[in-house]
Amino acid sequence: MSLKSEVSKMWRILTDPAYRAFRSDYKAFRRAHGRGTPSGYTGLLPGQTVLDIGGYVGDWAETMTARYAVTVHTFEPHPRFASMIKERFADRTDVISHDFAIGSTNAELILSDDENASSAFVTDGPTATGYVRDVVSVFEELTLGQIAAAKMNIEGGEYDLLPALIDAGLIAKFDRLTVQFHKFSEGDRTRRDDIRKALAQTHHCVWCYPFIWEEWHLKELGA
Structure with a gap:
């Protein structure tokens, strides 16, 4: 420094x-x-479905498959990183890569090109073009059932995706959710609070470090 x-x-x-x-x-x-990114979960079983929402280059997916023998779906809209994930797991059946983000609607994304901080909410400097797809349609297309665990680190996209999951009732499919909220403005404090209140209807917060990482479990799952 x-x-x-x-x-x-x-x-x-x-x-x-x-x-x-x-x-x-x-x-x-x-x-x-x-x-690093939290990856310690109790109760995961081999073969269960896990979502890596914001896959970057696939390190978290690699850790989860090695540690728990789960099947991981990665969602990464940045074309360079999505290509790296696809190539990295080309010969694997336990990691399924998707070269798009998931959110409330289908749209094009202009992303900052800033390694693991690349975001549609920061467009200074070089950019890349990616895509976001409607999460309801994606869940139907992939016939996703119960999600044993999900990691969500999408550089501000959580403020779109989480309300979409909650409004559609899909949030009840998530047994465990580890999410990083991002603060680009003071208004994001209120947005995070509103999402947490809605999320608390179906889940309870196991641990929380504001705007760093927090983990939620489906109430029926218990602690």
């Missing part, structure tokens, strides 16, 4: 209470779950 960046970080720690709280939550998350 450059001296300028270090000074900027220290200044934020000294002057911004929200930033200090976020850093404290992040350190607590790291102590409990490690550095």
